[in-house]
Amino acid sequence: MVTYTAAQYRDQLVSLLPPGAAWGGGAVSPTLGALLEGWSAEFERLDLRVEQLGEEVDPRTAYELLGDWERNLGLPDPCTAAATTISGRQSAALRKLALQAGQTPAFYTELAASIGFEVVIHEFDPDVDAYDASLTALIGGGAWRYVWRVEVLNAGDFTYARIGDAVGTRLVEGDAALDLECLLHAAKPAHTVVIFSYPET
Structure with a gap:
């Protein structure tokens, strides 16, 4: 101009x-x-x-109208924690505005990367993924056709609840990717089931 x-x-x-x-x-x-x-x-x-x-007019550079962008996009939402910096709020608004959904592993890998997580997608298909031999009959018979697994590689430090822990112990304690789980559950096809796994630390 x-x-x-x-x-x-x-x-x-x-x-x-x-x-x-x-x-x-x-x-x-x-x-x-x-x-x-x-x-x-x-x-x-x-x-x-x-x-x-x-x-x-662009959420990447908005400052004075950033609150209006967030209100119109429904931010923060249950899967997006309230960002504490201007750049974080701008990124969240852009991600929600520009999201073009997909159903490929590449889409979910990129979606996870957009909030800082590195993941590997596993599909329970004998022609696609390796899986435990005990599941051969179920997977080969199609019982797990609509189940897929997200292995989160950089979820941070956390511990699982174990047998013998006191009553009231949280099932997961620490920096597990709960916001990622919420985001992927919201984005997945409705007829599928997604499970999450974290490497043992």
Whole structure:
């Protein structure tokens, strides 16, 4: 967008004055000059604000209207924790706005990467994935056709509840990828079942 300075606006306004003796024979009077200066400064300010408004139409650069983006996109949602930084909020808004869903392992791998997780997708298909031999009959018979597994490689430090733990112990304690699980459950095809696994640490 082309913007003009106050001086340029003043020159334009002066050039638009009608001819005649009322304007001092071509010289601008101090009173009229002050009026034109005030208008010119305001026109320059409006130019700059319009240019800034152009930044607000894109969630990647929005600042003043970021709250409106979040409200219209329903953020934060159950799968997206409230971001604490401007860049984090912008990224969350862009991710939700620009998400183009898919059903391939590559789509879910990229979706996980968008929030910082590295995953490997396993499909229970004898022609696609390796699986435990005890599942051969079930998988070969198609019982697991709509089940897939997400192995989260960088979920952080956490522990599972174990037999003998006190009553009330959380099933998972630590930095497990609960936000990732929520996101993938929301994005998966409705007729499928997704299970998550984490490497033992």
